[in-house]
Amino acid sequence: MKAITEEVAFGWWIRGIHRWSSHLMVAAVILHAIRVFFTGAYRAPRELTWASGALVLLVVLGFGFTGYSLLYEQLSYWGATVAGNLTEAVPLVGPTLARLLRGGGGISENTVTRFFVLHIGILPTALFLLLGLHLLLVRLHGVSEFVFRDEAEKRERTFPFFPDHLLTEVGIGVALTFLLTCLACIFPPGLGERADPVHAPAHIKPEWYFYFTFRWLKWTGLSFAVLSLGLAAFLLVAWPWVDRLLSRLSPKRDLSIGIGLVAVLALLGLTLREALG
Amino acid sequence: MTLEAKKIVVALLSVLFLLSLLVVAWIEGGKQRLVPQPPMELTVESEGCYECHKEKTPGIAAQWADSRHARLGVGCYECHQAKEGEVDGWKHEGRWIATVVTPGDCGRCHAAIQAEFEKSHHAKGGQILGSLDNVLGEIVEGPAATNLGCRQCHGSKIEFAKDPSGQIARGNEGKPLFDTATWPNSGIGRINPDGTLGSCGACHSRHRFAVAMSRRPESCGKCHMGPDHPQAEIYEESKHGIAFAVAVDQGLMSLEGEEWIVGRDYNAAPTCATCHMSATRTQPSTHDPGERISWTLRPEVSKHTEDWERKRERMRDVCSACHTPDWIDAHYRQYDAVVELYNEKFAKPGGRIMAALREAGVLTPTPFDEEIEWTWYFLWHHEGRRMRMGASMMGPDYTQWHGAFEVGHRFYEEFIPQARGLGEGKPQALAVLEEVMGSPEHAWKKGLDPKVREQLSDFYRKKYGQEVR
Amino acid sequence: MIPRQARRSLLRWVALGFALLASYGTGAAYAVRFLFPTRRRRERRVFACFTSSLPPGASLKRRAPGGREVLLTNAAGEIRALSNICPHLGCTVHWEEHESRFFCPCHQGVFAPDGIAISGPPAKAGQRLERFPVSVEGEAVFLHLTEEV
Known part of the structure; x- marks a missing residue:
């Protein structure tokens, strides 16, 4: 890692782009999910699209976590330690799962190889399959659009893939690579102190997209945090069906919007709380 | 957006991207890659030493492992080896070695440096047996103080303990036992068992030999400090020393590099080594600091050193990395003037009075048994040196309050009254004293000019509203 | 003779292609340097x-x-x-x-x-x-x- 950053030609640039694009990817997926949620685009017939998308979000978070831990610097080492202990706290299968994840009783060089395999083998495969499914479903059901009550009948709004759509995509691509290069130049990825299993640093922090779990963990007990986070993940994936249940219970009011608002505000609050203090 | 507009936007974006990539190339080009050199493997002999000594003496083993020697493949045995039968050698784990590594050992690789060093006063630091200071240390104070005091700077003559038959006493494996009054010792003028002079470790410290350490003023300050030659304190007080302290704090002080040329490899501040030893753009480095010194400030009366004009030229060359010729000229005029003031006003007259007293038979040949001998010693050996050295290195307080002021006080309030007392009934000695005190620079003692007195009262009245008689 | 409109459009295609090629070509060159670091x-x-x-x-x-x-x-x-x-x-x-x-x-x-x-x-x-x-x-x-x- 040190060699890539400091010795190999353009290593810092490649790493910068890799790192910054991971941040952007997480941010983009989260924003996309929020947009879809509040426009109700997950509702029939797009339940499966949502579920696959939610799984994509989890996989992307997995990417972020394993990638960060692979740095094997002080902060990420202790982040992985915390995550390992969280896994251990899962009822019944926890200890076995944690052992499997860490390749032993604690975080070590073995963990690095396992995380590496996750990061470059298992997670990409999962991501491709899920994304494939997601896109297939999108093609199948079409992109959902706002339909306002007073809007005239839908026009046929297709346009040719080449050159129009391709050019848009290329344009976005160039803009993004430009942005990433700028970020890599202005905020090059550093490398913290090497992991030291004996001394925990004074302040450990995960990547920003895990701030909320970190703060949640500080405020609640270990097993409660694990269970609640697991439940939250389950609800996220299964929301279209939960929503259907809710609308049956209260047909007049859209409870989902309210719950979503509370959830987003809660996440935002937890994240900000962690970021600021 | 129309298709045509899109094309333009995308093309512009790619140009921006290309520009950002050029920035990347620029950053990449400026990156310094420090690829560490793996250390050269040790010789078979040193390998054996190291394997065991990294357990037995982990500190020095680790210091060595961190050294340039280690990267080059120079290990324990290369420096510590001894010839069979050598006086301080013994056979340790099957190989002949010696404890003390002398300039002779270092000189096997660093021959030119050893030769420069041997010409220097540093190498002769251990030969102080005949000096006044030695009388003070050995006799007036006591040998124990000399061993841990004087000799840790000047250097001891390393001796061995003797057994009852007069042979060198030997311990385990036939290891010769040192006379502990003479070892451990890291004085710079050490007289070694192999006959060589000096101790490279005095400045370079043992085992790690970091050049950055010897270039720091603290290395010289181990000895060049204190009441009789406070060079370290003077440097600290000077603009040079201030610049150094700040440069170190701000990470601007580069002390590394083989050549370390002032004005090229570093600019933030000079250290002792910069001016007295290290390379300039036109001069090589030297291990004889005397090569650039044009006055000797050591004795009662300062004299120019031999071939002093050449030596001063060399020093001026160092100054010129930062200062203009006019500036350097002016500094040397100020400095010369202080040395001459000390010489002419205090040292030479004082010396004449001391000689006259000796001639009159009122002083015994024993040094330090009369009060005036202490007084005179303080005057030239402590205060007089402080005054001159302060001036040489631009330390204002050492030039004046710790220097000239104390010289004056010592001269007028102790030396002259004591001489007058001793000279009672010795008209020839008193005549010399009166002649000295009759000269214009001492005339103020007979009463300050009324005009000067009036100026004084005026000054205090105006500045502090104070009445001074 | 190609109509002016079409000629301009084609020219823009060429310019666009050239700009893309130049920028991504440079990026790719960097990546190749990264993958095959020249050993000095x-x-x-x-x-x-x-x-x-x-x-x-x-x-x-x-x-x-x-x-x-x-x-x-x-x-x-x-x-x-x-x-x-x-x-x-x-x-x-x-x-x-x-x-x-x-x-x-x-x-x-x-x-x-x-x-x-x-x-x-x-x-x-x-x-x-x-x-x-x-x-x-x-x-x-x-x-x-x-x-x-």
Whole structure:
């Protein structure tokens, strides 16, 4: 890692782009999910699209976590330690799962190889399959659009893939690579102190997209945090069906919007709380 | 957006991207890659030493492992080896070695440096047996103080303990036992068992030999400090020393590099080594600091050193990395003037009075048994040196309050009254004293000019509203 | 004659293609440099031995960083340093004192004391053992190795 950053030609640039694009990817997926949620685009017939998308979000978070831990610097080492202990706290299968994840009783060089395999083998495969499914479903059901009550009948709004759509995509691509290069130049990825299993640093922090779990963990007990986070993940994936249940219970009011608002505000609050203090 | 507009936007974006990539190339080009050199493997002999000594003496083993020697493949045995039968050698784990590594050992690789060093006063630091200071240390104070005091700077003559038959006493494996009054010792003028002079470790410290350490003023300050030659304190007080302290704090002080040329490899501040030893753009480095010194400030009366004009030229060359010729000229005029003031006003007259007293038979040949001998010693050996050295290195307080002021006080309030007392009934000695005190620079003692007195009262009245008689 | 409109459109395509090619080409070049970092050769001087431990007729072995071995010989005052890697297929040769030769056990390669192959496959290929420059400073013998970094 040190060699890539400091010795190999353009290593810092490649790493910068890799790192910054991971941040952007997480941010983009989260924003996309929020947009879809509040426009109700997950509702029939797009339940499966949502579920696959939610799984994509989890996989992307997995990417972020394993990638960060692979740095094997002080902060990420202790982040992985915390995550390992969280896994251990899962009822019944926890200890076995944690052992499997860490390749032993604690975080070590073995963990690095396992995380590496996750990061470059298992997670990409999962991501491709899920994304494939997601896109297939999108093609199948079409992109959902706002339909306002007073809007005239839908026009046929297709346009040719080449050159129009391709050019848009290329344009976005160039803009993004430009942005990433700028970020890599202005905020090059550093490398913290090497992991030291004996001394925990004074302040450990995960990547920003895990701030909320970190703060949640500080405020609640270990097993409660694990269970609640697991439940939250389950609800996220299964929301279209939960929503259907809710609308049956209260047909007049859209409870989902309210719950979503509370959830987003809660996440935002937890994240900000962690970021600021 | 129309298709045509899109094309333009995308093309512009790619140009921006290309520009950002050029920035990347620029950053990449400026990156310094420090690829560490793996250390050269040790010789078979040193390998054996190291394997065991990294357990037995982990500190020095680790210091060595961190050294340039280690990267080059120079290990324990290369420096510590001894010839069979050598006086301080013994056979340790099957190989002949010696404890003390002398300039002779270092000189096997660093021959030119050893030769420069041997010409220097540093190498002769251990030969102080005949000096006044030695009388003070050995006799007036006591040998124990000399061993841990004087000799840790000047250097001891390393001796061995003797057994009852007069042979060198030997311990385990036939290891010769040192006379502990003479070892451990890291004085710079050490007289070694192999006959060589000096101790490279005095400045370079043992085992790690970091050049950055010897270039720091603290290395010289181990000895060049204190009441009789406070060079370290003077440097600290000077603009040079201030610049150094700040440069170190701000990470601007580069002390590394083989050549370390002032004005090229570093600019933030000079250290002792910069001016007295290290390379300039036109001069090589030297291990004889005397090569650039044009006055000797050591004795009662300062004299120019031999071939002093050449030596001063060399020093001026160092100054010129930062200062203009006019500036350097002016500094040397100020400095010369202080040395001459000390010489002419205090040292030479004082010396004449001391000689006259000796001639009159009122002083015994024993040094330090009369009060005036202490007084005179303080005057030239402590205060007089402080005054001159302060001036040489631009330390204002050492030039004046710790220097000239104390010289004056010592001269007028102790030396002259004591001489007058001793000279009672010795008209020839008193005549010399009166002649000295009759000269214009001492005339103020007979009463300050009324005009000067009036100026004084005026000054205090105006500045502090104070009445001074 | 192509209509003006079409000509302009085509020209824009060309410009766009060129801009894309230039920027992504540069990026790709960087990536290739990243994937195939050019190794620079760096010479370094290391301590070998003192002249006193290598009198005429003597030889000694020194290990260089990275496991290479260097055989130093003093043939009538000329100090030579030879690699012990056989140029044939990379086996390790060793010095045979009684025969005054280097011998490679893999394919019976034989080298003279100056490193030139005299028998076996390396001799047929006209090969020799790699020779390192040597310098003597004072009593110290230094080896000049090249390293890839």
